[in-house]
Amino acid sequence: MSYIKKVLTKLIFVMPLLVSAAVFAESSDYNMSVGVTEVSKSIFELHMVIFWICVAIGVIVFSIMFWSLWKYRKSKGAVPADFDDNFWLEIGWTVAATLVLVWMAVPSTQVMVEAYDDAEGEINILITGHQWKWHYEYLEDEVGFFSNLSTSQEQIDGEVPKGEFYLREVDEPLVIPTNTRVRFLITGNDVIHSWWVPDFAVKQDAIPGFINTAWTNVPEPGIYRGACTELCGIKHAFMPVVVRVVEREEYDDFIAQKVTLAEAERLLTSKNWTKEELMERGEQFYNTNCAACHQANGAGIPPVFPALVGSQVVMSDSAKQIEILMEGVQGSAMAAFGDSYSEIDIAAVITYTRQAWSNGDNGDGVIVTPKDIVDYKNKIDL
Amino acid sequence: MSTVVETHDHGHHGPAKGLSRWLFTTNHKDIGTLYLWFSFIMLFTGGAMAMVIRAELFQPGLQIVQPEFFNQMTTNHGLIMVFGVIMPAFVGLANWMLPIQIGAPDMALPRLNNLSFWLLPMAFGILISTLFMPEGGPNFGWTFYAPLSTTYAPSTVNFFIFSVHVMGVSSILGSINIITTIFNMRAPGMTLMKMPLFVWSWLITAYLLIAVMPVLAGVVTMMLMDINFGTSFFNAAGGGDPVLFQHVFWFFGHPEVYIMILPAFGVVSHIIETFSRKPIFGYESMVYAMASIAILSFVVWAHHMFTVGMPLAGELFFMYSTMLIAIPTGVKVFNWVATMFRGSITFETPMLFSIAFVALFTIGGFSGLMLAIVPADFQYHDTYFVVAHFHYVLVPGALFGIIAATYYWLPKWTGNMYDETLGKLHFWLTFISVNITFFPMHFVGLAGMPRRYPDYALQFADFNAIISVGAFMFGLTQLLFLFIVIKTIRGGKQASPEVWEGAGELGLEWTLSSPAPYHSFSIPPQVK
Ligand code: HEM
Ligand SMILES: [Cu+2]
Numbered sequence: 001m002s003y004i005k006k007v008l009t010k011l012i013f014v015m016p017l018l019v020s021a022a023v024f025a026e027s028s029d030y031n032m033s034v035g036v037t038e039v040s041k042s043i044f045e046l047h048m049v050i051f052w053i054c055v056a057i058g059v060i061v062f063s064i065m066f067w068s069l070w071k072y073r074k075s076k077g078a079v080p081a082d083f084d085d086n087f088w089l090e091i092g093w094t095v096a097a098t099l100v101l102v103w104m105a106v107p108s109t110q111v112m113v114e115a116y117d118d119a120e121g122e123i124n125i126l127i128t129g130h131q132w133k134w135h136y137e138y139l140e141d142e143v144g145f146f147s148n149l150s151t152s153q154e155q156i157d158g159e160v161p162k163g164e165f166y167l168r169e170v171d172e173p174l175v176i177p178t179n180t181r182v183r184f185l186i187t188g189n190d191v192i193h194s195w196w197v198p199d200f201a202v203k204q205d206a207i208p209g210f211i212n213t214a215w216t217n218v219p220e221p222g223i224y225r226g227a228c229t230e231l232c233g234i235k236h237a238f239m240p241v242v243v244r245v246v247e248r249e250e251y252d253d254f255i256a257q258k259v260t261l262a263e264a265e266r267l268l269t270s271k272n273w274t275k276e277e278l279m280e281r282g283e284q285f286y287n288t289n290c291a292a293c294h295q296a297n298g299a300g301i302p303p304v305f306p307a308l309v310g311s312q313v314v315m316s317d318s319a320k321q322i323e324i325l326m327e328g329v330q331g332s333a334m335a336a337f338g339d340s341y342s343e344i345d346i347a348a349v350i351t352y353t354r355q356a357w358s359n360g361d362n363g364d365g366v367i368v369t370p371k372d373i374v375d376y377k378n379k380i381d382l
Numbered sequence: 383m384s385t386v387v388e389t390h391d392h393g394h395h396g397p398a399k400g401l402s403r404w405l406f407t408t409n410h411k412d413i414g415t416l417y418l419w420f421s422f423i424m425l426f427t428g429g430a431m432a433m434v435i436r437a438e439l440f441q442p443g444l445q446i447v448q449p450e451f452f453n454q455m456t457t458n459h460g461l462i463m464v465f466g467v468i469m470p471a472f473v474g475l476a477n478w479m480l481p482i483q484i485g486a487p488d489m490a491l492p493r494l495n496n497l498s499f500w501l502l503p504m505a506f507g508i509l510i511s512t513l514f515m516p517e518g519g520p521n522f523g524w525t526f527y528a529p530l531s532t533t534y535a536p537s538t539v540n541f542f543i544f545s546v547h548v549m550g551v552s553s554i555l556g557s558i559n560i561i562t563t564i565f566n567m568r569a570p571g572m573t574l575m576k577m578p579l580f581v582w583s584w585l586i587t588a589y590l591l592i593a594v595m596p597v598l599a600g601v602v603t604m605m606l607m608d609i610n611f612g613t614s615f616f617n618a619a620g621g622g623d624p625v626l627f628q629h630v631f632w633f634f635g636h637p638e639v640y641i642m643i644l645p646a647f648g649v650v651s652h653i654i655e656t657f658s659r660k661p662i663f664g665y666e667s668m669v670y671a672m673a674s675i676a677i678l679s680f681v682v683w684a685h686h687m688f689t690v691g692m693p694l695a696g697e698l699f700f701m702y703s704t705m706l707i708a709i710p711t712g713v714k715v716f717n718w719v720a721t722m723f724r725g726s727i728t729f730e731t732p733m734l735f736s737i738a739f740v741a742l743f744t745i746g747g748f749s750g751l752m753l754a755i756v757p758a759d760f761q762y763h764d765t766y767f768v769v770a771h772f773h774y775v776l777v778p779g780a781l782f783g784i785i786a787a788t789y790y791w792l793p794k795w796t797g798n799m800y801d802e803t804l805g806k807l808h809f810w811l812t813f814i815s816v817n818i819t820f821f822p823m824h825f826v827g828l829a830g831m832p833r834r835y836p837d838y839a840l841q842f843a844d845f846n847a848i849i850s851v852g853a854f855m856f857g858l859t860q861l862l863f864l865f866i867v868i869k870t871i872r873g874g875k876q877a878s879p880e881v882w883e884g885a886g887e888l889g890l891e892w893t894l895s896s897p898a899p900y901h902s903f904s905i906p907p908q909v910k
Contacts, residue, residue, distance in 0.1 A: 029841060032761050032828045039757075047758045054748035062741060065719045069737065074659070074726040081724040084661040089720070090713070097712045101705045104755065109698060111757040116694050131534075156837060158443045166442065168839050191530040192624060194689060194764060198830050203760045205690045207625060208529065209618020212691035229764035229832045231523045233530060234449045237835035301450075303516055304536060333534050 033198045036220050040201035042111045050104055057100065115201065118213040121183025123176065128340075129186075129193025129206035129228065131333065132235035132292065135340060136174045139185075143258040146340075147172050148288055149238045156238075168225045171288075173242035177251035178221050186212045190335050191233060197226035197241055205230055218245045233333070235292055269343050269370045275351065278367065282352025285345050290353075293333065298357045305333070308353050315363025321350055322368065322376050343373040396900055405500075408492035409900065410477045415795075416499050417474030418788075421467050422864070424506065428462035429857050431455045436853040439846050444837055452836035453521035454513060460524025464642065465549050466506050468776065471784045472645040473498075473556050476584050479791065480560065482891045482898060483578045485569025485907045490562040498556040505548035512538040523834060525635070528616035528627040532608045539609065543602045550595045557588035557595075564588075569890070571909035575669070578889050579662065582669050583648030586676045590637045590644075593680075597634040601627065625690050632683035640679045643743075643775060644672055646783025647714060650736045652889070653790050654718050656882050657733035658725030664717040671710035671717075678707045688759045697756045704754035708747065715744050730882070731805030735786035738778055738813050746774030749824065764834075767827025773820045778813075785812075785863065792867065793881045797897035798874030804866050811859040818852030 034044045072078040126137040126144075137144030147170045154160045156167075163169070176182050186195050188206040196203040200216040218224075226241035246254070287296060293305040300307035313320045325346055328336030337346060350368040353359065397403045397412065407413060434455045438446045447455070477495065481488055489495050512519035517536035520526065531539060564585050568577070577585075604627075607613040614620025616627045647668075655662040662668065684692060684700040692700075718740050727733070749771035753759050762768060793799050822845040827833075831842045838846065877896040880886035886893065890909070894902050 029829050030825045033830065043757045043761060046755065047752070047761070050752050050755055050758065054751060058744065058748060061715060061719060061744065065722060065737075065740065068719065068722045068724070069727055072658075072722065072725050072727050074728045078724075078726040080658065080660040080726040082660070083663075083724075085664055085666070086720075090664055090667050093716050094709060094713055097709045101708060104751075105702060105705060108701065108755045108757060112697060112701070113694070115757050115760070116697070156444050158445065162442060162840060164840070166840050167837060191534050192527055196764075196832070198761060201757075201760055203689050203763060207618075207690065209622075209624065210691065227830070227832050231453070231527070231530065231834045233521075233534060234453065236453075237449065237832075237837050304450075304518075330533075 035199040035201055036222070036224070037200050037216055037218055039111075039115045039216070040199060042114060043201045046107055046111050049107060053100065053104060117215060118183075119215075121181045121215055123180060123182045125174070125176070125182060125184055126211075127174075127184050127186045127195055127206065129188045129190075129195065129232065129239075130340070131190050131233050131335065132228075132239040133289075134170075134174075134193075134195070134228075134239060134241060135189075138255065138258075141255050141259060143255065143262050145172055145258070146289075147174060147242065149235075149240060151238075165225070167238065168227075168240050168242070170240060170242045173223070173244040175244045175246060175251060175254050176216075176218065177248045178218055178245055180248070181215060181217045183213060183215045186214060189340070190333075192230045193228050193232045193239070194230035195226070195241055196229045197224050197243055199224045199226075200243075203229060221245050221247060265342055265344065269374065273344075273347070273369050275355070275367050278348045278351040278369070279355055281344065282348035282350070283356070285341075285349045286352050286356075289337075289341075290349065298353065298359075309357045309359060310362070311359075314353050315359055318350070318354065318364075318366045318368055318372075321354075322346075322373065325350060326373075326376060326380075338377075343370040343377075346370075346373050406496065408488075408496050410481050410489045410492070410495065411795075411898065411900065413489075413495050413499050414474045414476075414478030417470050417477060417502075420499070420502060421471035421474060421784075422867075424462050424466035424470070425860065426864075427510070428459050428467055429860065431459040431462070432853060433857055435459065436850040438836055439838070440850040441847065442838055442840055442843050447836070449836045450518065450521065453523075453834070454519045456834055457520045457523055457526075458509070458513065461509065461520070462506070463776070464524060464638070465546075466502075468642045468780045468784070469553065470502060472584075472587070472642075473553075475580075475645065475649070475784070475787050475791075476556075476560055478795065479891060480563060480581055480584060481567070482894060482902055483581055483889055484564065484567060484572055485890050485903045485909065486563060486567035487901065487904050487906075489559050490567055491559045494555050494559055498552045498559065501548050501552035501555075505545045505552065508541050508545040508548070512541045515541075525631060526605075527631075528605060528608070528624050529618075532605050532616055535609070540606070543606050546602045547599055550599045553591050553595050557591040560584055560588040561592075569903070569906040569909050575666065576909060578648075579651040579665070579668055580645065580648035583644045583646075583672055586672050587641050587644045590641050590676055590679070594634040594637045594641075597630060598638075601630040601634065604630075625687070628687050628690060629684070632686045633680075635686065636683045637676070637679045639772070639775070640675055642780045643783075644676070646739070646780050647672060649783045649787040649790070650718065650739050651721075653732045653736040653786055654721050654740075656790070656885050656888060657730060657736075658722050658727050659884055660721060660725040662717070663720035663723075664713075667713060668717055671713045674710045675707060678703065678710070682707060685754055685759075688756050689763050701754055701756045705751065708751050708754075711747055715740060715747070728883075730789075731800070731802065731809055732786045732790035734806065734809045734813075735782045735789065738809070739782045739786065742774055742778030742782070742816070746771055746776075746779055749774065762827065764832055765827040766823045766831050766833055769833050770820055770823035770827055773823065777820065778816050782812075788867065790882075791891075792870055793877035794891060794894070794896050794898055796871050796874075797877055797895075798870050799877050799881075800866055800870040800874065804862065804869075808859065808862050808866060811862065812856065815852050815855035815859055819849055819856050820852075822848050822852075 032044055032047050034041060124139040126139055128135040134147045150169045150171045151167050155162045186204045186206045188208040193206040194203060195206055202214045202216055204212045204214040222245055224243045228236060228239045294300045294308050298309040308314050326338035328334050347368045347370045354363060354366060438452055515538050517538050519538055520542045522531040522535060564581060604615040608615050608617055614622035616622050616624050618624060651662050682700060682704045685704040688697060753762055753771055789800060789805055826842050826845045831838055879895050880892045881896060890907060
């Protein structure tokens with residue numbers, strides 16, 4: 001027993017050393033990422049300063065404590081002294097603690113003022129958190145898109161090996177240019193999310209009804225990965241943030257391409273869509289945006305997420321189904337998709353759910369076209 | 383009952399027989415025992431949920447539970463540990479010890495006392511039953527941020543709200559009782575500044591409870607209205623404000639975290655002076671420190687909300703006020719160390735837990751200080767670094783305080799000494815596993831792992847495996863604690879009245895026989 005005690009006592013002394021050595025390694029597996037922006041670097045330095053101040057205080061206090069425990073143990077015949085107060089000592093350490101805090105507060109305030117700046121950016125991007133994906137909209141160029149997790153369900157379920165960027169990859173990352181002041185306007189569509197990219201030291205809550213701001217200016221091109229950090233429901237862990245930072249020319253190309261695509265999409269709305277075209281597009285949309293709740297086989301997870309297979313609305317009431325997709329269902333997790341997606345996508349997914357599984361055989365099989373959605377929107381606007 | 387021939391002398395009723403002793407008891411010792419057992423059962427319930435969480439997080443990928451159930455586990459684990467373990471355990475200690483530390487025959491309001499306890503099994507029965515309902519239990523985190531907990535919640539949220547109301551009533555009644563007892567029932571000669579520190583810590587805690595439990599009741603009532611009666615307190619679509627929820631919640635929430643630590647401060651002060659054989663250093667500054675912590679705790683709440691988008695002035699105000707709290711907290715640590723300095727120290731189990739308390743709670747204080755630095759908090763917030771922080775202050779902090787108190791006073795409660803060798807074994811296993819579990823959480827947090835994630839990226843895998851192993855070890859070790867407690871109740875070396883060498887001088891509880899008689903201090907002692 002006493003041998004074990006000796007070993008353990010040693011361990012207690014050695015542990016803080018091991019720990020600080022590990023942290024000192026400054027590897028990002030153990031420590032905060034240094035990041036790539038001015039702000040993230042200042043924050044990292046601040047973090048290390050306060051960390052070392054804490055270590056120093058800890059070393060002093062714990063050495064006195066463990067030394068006292070050792071020196072004044074009764075088994076070595078220690079006799080207790082009988083003092084129980086010392087006014088000046090009390091004043092002394094209170095003042096000392098205050099001074100240390102002021103020492104910490106000064107750089108903290110400086111970094112805070114540096115990080116906090118809500119002036120306009122050269123590029124302004126509206127970031128909207130949805131259950132469970134991010135939507136990015138370039139305000140100057142009026143183009144936008146969703147960014148979904150691209151890790152497959154099979155990887156999550158362990159049916160196939162996990163890739164290098166497991167849970168940190170998306171179908172379409174946010175793209176921003178280097179050396180440009182980019183301002184993010186961050187909001188939430190349903191519940192509160194939080195948009196975090198550690199390498200930029202930007203973490204800002206995405207709150208419905210509010211628009212928060214954050215900014216960054218990234219000097220180095222690269223792919224930066226982050227996460228949603230506010231509990232937002234079942235798929236909280238499955239809506240990563242990925243930002244691709246590129247040189248200015250590449251960025252301009254990217255935006256130009258997006259603008260052309262959006263233009264083409266607008267033209268497509270007026271085209272006559274066949275059932276097969278709608279089905280194909282609808283299935284894809286369904287699997288990315290609906291299957292999380294209603295499941296790929298349409299069975300839902302009752303009672304929270306209703307089944308679409310055999311649903312009265314999906315089988316025989318297309319007007320009602322359009323309304324639900326456009327406006328959402330108050331008081332439930334069913335969001336309004338109308339504002340966020342194109343008429344084509346809405347029409348396609350409605351058509352898909354009315355044909356898929358057994359619904360096509362058992363229901364009325366009505367096909368909803370993008371024009372129906374445009375009509376619905378015009379009716380509402382009147 | 384009236385037909386029973388009463389053979390024993392009046393005025394010295396023993397406990398009633400059988401179940402009715404526990405259902406109808408108004409005796410502070412019985413009620414204390416009930417609270418402590420309740421808390422013990424809840425510890426294993428909440429602990430089992432933690433094991434589910436850690437089993438799922440042992441490896442990346444989803445193996446054991448689905449995210450929906452995982453979220454119910456994290457939520458209920460938090461709620462049960464906070465409201466069902468730490469708080470009831472402290473109330474149990476208060477019930478047992480306050481009357482005999484101040485020389486009172488019982489609590490001031492014994493029937494109310496019975497009610498406060500029996501509300502708790504009801505509240506937790508309701509809460510836990512939701513897990514078996516088709517929609518599942520609360521899944522929005524123990525901080526239940528709106529609108530995830532209102533518009534987007536399962537309908538069982540109504541049960542959750544009711545159960546929080548019931549817990550709140552229980553806490554408020556308990557606090558009224560404690561304050562009344564302390565102010566009216568002290569033995570002659572026991573002035574406020576002669577009260578034992580545990581009594582002081584509870585007096586301050588009880589005021590905190592009375593101040594903030596109604597705020598909690600308010601916020602859940604607003605949720606109830608939003609969910610069922612079409613109001614829009616927290617619904618942006620109806621002109622409400624989701625951030626308002628957080629302000630109100632944390633106005634309750636931050637004092638709540640001190641509710642969970644102040645009584646442990648009291649306990650640890652007694653234990654350190656007992657086993658250092660030297661009176662507590664700076665008694666008065668200990669009292670003032672607790673009082674200032676309590677007052678400051680009302681003006682720091684938004685340090686939980688640094689990323690919601692407050693104006694710069696707000697961020698700075700809450701940073702400075704939070705840093706200020708570190709001063710009285712530091713003073714307490716310095717006082718404990720100064721008490722050990724030049725004492726004559728022995729290392730019985732309660733002392734070991736208390737020393738670990740001082741060391742590890744301080745580590746939690748350091749991470750708290752780091753979290754108070756707003757720009758740095760942008761990186762720490764809602765990662766495992768926060769999880770590490772609050773587990774350091776709550777597990778080796780509050781929970782170690784409770785375990786230490788149990789070893790310290792168990793001989794007084796049962797009349798038997800616990801098994802010292804087993805106690806030490808329990809300590810070392812607990813100490814090692816608690817650090818294996820919670821220390822690496824600092825690293826994964828800094829490296830970027832967000833909290834409340836059922837699945838995570840591959841670079842966090844190694845630390846998570848270590849954490850899970852530590853957690854299972856910690857969980858299993860507490861079965862040893864249960865065994866030791868039961869063993870002590872059933873027998874053991876007879877404890878003397880003062881139990882610990884020299885403790886007779888330290889407090890009125892050590893002047894009573896061990897076990898303490900069912901009715902004590904019917905005639906108040908005189909305190910010099
Ligand atoms: C030196 C004293 C302390 C300071 C400066 C401090 C500071 C903080 C800060 C700034 C946060 C918010 C971190 C974030 O979410 O980003 C926090 C979280 C927390 N602290 Fe402390 N803290 C201290 C002591 C304590 C104590 C004594 C307890 C409880 C016994 C405690 C319990 C908690 C809990 C439970 C949370 C997390 C709540 C949640 O988000 O779930 N803290 N602390
Ligand atoms: Cu707090």
